[in-house]
Amino acid sequence: MSHTPNPPILLTPGPLTTSDRTRQAMLRDWGSWDGDFNQITTRVRQRLLAIANAAATHECVPMQGSGTFSVEAAVGTLVPRDGHVLVPSNGAYCQRLARICRVLGRKVTTIDYTEDQRVSPADIDRALAADPGITHVAMVHCETGAGVLNPLHEIAQVVEKHGRGLIVDAMSSFGALPIDAARTPFDAVIAASGKCLEGVPGMGFVIIRRSVLEKCEGNSPSLALDLYDQWVYMQKTTQWRFTPPTHVLAALDEAIEQYLEEGGLPARGARYARNCEALVSGLAAIGVRSFLSADIQAPIIVTFHAPDHPNYEFKRFYAEVKKRGYILYPGKLTQMETFRVGCMGHFGEAGIPGAVAAIAQTLEAMGIPVRGAVATAEA
Ligand SMILES: *Cc1c(COP(=O)(O)O)cnc(C)c1O
Numbered sequence: 438m439s440h441t442p443n444p445p446i447l448l449t450p451g452p453l454t455t456s457d458r459t460r461q462a463m464l465r466d467w468g469s470w471d472g473d474f475n476q477i478t479t480r481v482r483q484r485l486l487a488i489a490n491a492a493a494t495h496e497c498v499p500m501q502g503s504g505t506f507s508v509e510a511a512v513g514t515l516v517p518r519d520g521h522v523l524v525p526s527n528g529a530y531c532q533r534l535a536r537i538c539r540v541l542g543r544k545v546t547t548i549d550y551t552e553d554q555r556v557s558p559a560d561i562d563r564a565l566a567a568d569p570g571i572t573h574v575a576m577v578h579c580e581t582g583a584g585v586l587n588p589l590h591e592i593a594q595v596v597e598k599h600g601r602g603l604i605v606d607a608m609s610s611f612g613a614l615p616i617d618a619a620r621t622p623f624d625a626v627i628a629a630s631g632k633c634l635e636g637v638p639g640m641g642f643v644i645i646r647r648s649v650l651e652k653c654e655g656n657s658p659s660l661a662l663d664l665y666d667q668w669v670y671m672q673k674t675t676q677w678r679f680t681p682p683t684h685v686l687a688a689l690d691e692a693i694e695q696y697l698e699e700g701g702l703p704a705r706g707a708r709y710a711r712n713c714e715a716l717v718s719g720l721a722a723i724g725v726r727s728f729l730s731a732d733i734q735a736p737i738i739v740t741f742h743a744p745d746h747p748n749y750e751f752k753r754f755y756a757e758v759k760k761r762g763y764i765l766y767p768g769k770l771t772q773m774e775t776f777r778v779g780c781m782g783h784f785g786e787a788g789i790p791g792a793v794a795a796i797a798q799t800l801e802a803m804g805i806p807v808r809g810a811v812a813t814a815e816a
Contacts, residue, residue: 445759446784448792449766450581450609450738451504451631452638453782455692459636462691467683474683475675477690482642484693488611488702489626491618491644498650498668499642501661501682504608504629507641509537510662511604511625512575514653515645516543520572522604523548523564525556525592528582529769534575534606541658546571552583552770555733558591565599573602573624579610579735582769583728584777586614586735590621597622602649608632608641609737612696613706613781624649630685633705633737635783636692639685710736712780712789719793720778723800724808728775736780738766743774746805751776757802761795 447454467474482497489495500507512534516522522543524535527550538545546568548560556576565571574596578589589605596603602624607616611628618626625645631638643664650668657663661679670678696705713736717727720741728740743749751767754776758765768775778792800807 445762445764446788446792447764447782448779448788449764450777450779450781451629453631453635453779454784455635455637455688456695456783458695459688459692459783462687463637463684465687467687469676469681469683474681474686477686478671478677478681479675481686481690481693484697485642486644489616489618489644490620491626494618494646495644496647496650496668497642497644498664498671499640499677499686500664500667501640501677501679503638504627504632504641505533505537506662507627507629507643508534508606508608509541510641510657510659510664510667511627511643511645512537512543513541513657513659513662514643514664515602515604515625515649515656516541516573517656518542518658520544521546521568521570522573522575523561523568523571524575525561525587526550527554527556527585527587528552528577528580530577530581530606530608534577538575552580552585552772553729553733555585556587556592558588558595561592562595562599565595565601571601573604575604576606578605578607578616579614579737581609581738583740584735584738585729585733586610586737589616593621593623609781610735612702613709613737614735615702615706618644630689630692633709633781634689634692634696635781636689637685639682640689706736709780712736713739715789716778716780716793719790720796722808723793723797724806725796725800728770738777738779738781740768740770740775740777743768743776744800744805748804749774753803754799757799758792758795761798763792763795765792765796 486492612633629641630636653665766777
């Protein structure tokens, strides 16, 4: 019985391609009261804390749902009802973060950038100095919209200097790009099962400073998304407050086991960086240009300019690439026609060259001129 190779390969930032072992971990059922299952919960929480070097200072509170549920839970639980959140915004996920604040009735101010710019720590410094009423900064580490890496460490220094709270959506960076609680002060870091840890989607988690979490009772405007309640219940019982995503957690536990075997964060980050380099240079060789400059590009997801040709149409492009075994992602830029390719997921070293060849063949099939010899290479 074999569950691999599991085609097509997902080159998307979650859901992504998972390993045979990770999928096999879902082939049994668990009771939510069962001691063996609750041991998995405890182990996963401890290992997630260790990845952020946060065990001494922080708690890991998991939450059912996709990543956005955990972002909403973090904002609702950490920001008091009369709080004021500053959101530096350079893309779609930053906009979602600001929208969550508004929907929850939290006062929000944004600093707006274009999608090819990094957030500037100096701007945040000025904004916090000018408005002592701002209680929190909420930022996105890797803005998955265009793929920009924002300077988390520098921003965290600024926020700490001003004595405000920092909430970080690290959904698409956690586990691959360094976040060290002992070096980089933060109140909350949010991530999910189905991103760089290469689990399946279905749960998120928030790493919260213990001294902050202890004071969060009653903040949340939501019953289900109250991280304080989830934490208190879990400390008391080792169980999740409501029905846990049992199979998702078992798969995440197995995915983390493989993550540690691979060499943890440095190895995961290096593998994604190699994928990113191979992708950018491979597509450049056939005349497809990446959107961001290399110095602000996170090795997680890359935005490419769509070919400037009348035959190009994303739907057809997507379908042709899929026929050749790869799933790409539409662009998320408001202004121009782009597509995105993820660097994350469990696929072998041949994955990226294979995708580059599939894209080259697709462009040829669409009658779009391709530069270079890669176009005729075997996939
Ligand atoms: C994936 C992602 C999320 C969560 O999206 P969901 O669709 O809810 O899983 C949030 N922020 C960022 C930066 C992401 O990459």
